[in-house]
Amino acid sequence: MSRPQQVLASYRSLLRATRIAFDGDHRVFMAARQQVRQGYETGRTELTSEPEHYDEIDKRLEHASGVALLLRSNIVQGQLMHRKANEEPLSTGDHGIASQSDESVYKLRIHKHTELGDNDAVKGGKTSLAGTAKKIKWSNIDE
Structure with missing residues (x-):
């Protein structure tokens, strides 16, 4: 080329x-x-x-x-989502992972290209996360 x-x-x-x-x-x-x-x-x-x-x-x-x-x-984007106090906690949905605090949650937009590593790779002293990506079903997450 x-x-x-x-x-x-x-x-x-x-x-x-x-x-x-x-x-x-x-x-x-x-x-x-x-x-x-x-x-x-x-x-x-x-x-x-x-x-x-x-x-x-x-x-x-x-x-x-x-x-x-x-x-x-x-790069993973997070969006602040407010919820009412009487609502049930937000679980992981079709578009990402939600992390909750008292009255609001952050919804993360994780897509099929996002590198997913586990803490064991970091704790073990490895300098690379190559081969540590978890296999998940991508049909439920936006591309």
Whole structure:
């Protein structure tokens, strides 16, 4: 794949990652997309397709790939949900996990790309959560 094709693919990958990570939060979604556009426009003006810029282009492509992975797998949005005092506690629903306090709950939007690790991986001194993701049925959670 040529470098211009790689740049375009990484740009699209970042835009998809922002859509996955910030779905439902229009303000943050648009700010993230603007940040991605701005970064690529800056790269377009600073770098050319000349061989002397290949190393810098490769570094930026690697960075963009890492950012896209981080957005897809590690960003979880929480939404504050108020409830009445006489209601039963909120359980996990079709769209995420709810954590409750006295009068309000946070509903987390976990999707199929979210990295799920367990505490045992952290307690055991592992530095990577690779292979610790729990298998759950995704048909009940929004994508």
